[in-house]
Amino acid sequence: MMRWRSLGVVTLTLAVAACADGKKSPAGLHFPDGDPTAGQQAFLDLRCHSCHWVRDLDLPPPVADPTVPVILGGKVTAELTDGALITAIVDPSHAISPRYRQEQVGLGGLSRMGDYSDAMTVRQLVDLVAFLHDQYEVVPGMGQKPFR
Numbered sequence: 001m002m003r004w005r006s007l008g009v010v011t012l013t014l015a016v017a018a019c020a021d022g023k024k025s026p027a028g029l030h031f032p033d034g035d036p037t038a039g040q041q042a043f044l045d046l047r048c049h050s051c052h053w054v055r056d057l058d059l060p061p062p063v064a065d066p067t068v069p070v071i072l073g074g075k076v077t078a079e080l081t082d083g084a085l086i087t088a089i090v091d092p093s094h095a096i097s098p099r100y101r102q103e104q105v106g107l108g109g110l111s112r113m114g115d116y117s118d119a120m121t122v123r124q125l126v127d128l129v130a131f132l133h134d135q136y137e138v139v140p141g142m143g144q145k146p147f148r
Helices: 002-019 036-045 082-090 122-133
Strands: 074-076 136-138
Touching (some): 036 122
């Protein structure tokens, strides 16, 4: 009897946790494959390079002042999800890493990154995510963690 009760509690806990995010849940998110080459062009067209370096890519240098220390690409310990990249692009204030000095990446708890919701097409977002995925190399057990 105790075993079944424990199983019921575990099941209920998992069910509540799965529903905890409600309408903000990533469940069911599917992002189509994009074109990394078109994504690099979107990166330039949207002037993302004005603030961000992309590791190992020869792009125009950032001009932001103060500089933004967020360098995109490189080695990470876990694969970045579409959801993590989309969130970082469309809601950059959602999670600002504490490893950066606040004044370099945000003001008043908000990211310095602008709102691109009126400037970016869905196709550009799809391709930009594909471009960014191509910039990261997963190396398990390495020290640097991916942003979330």
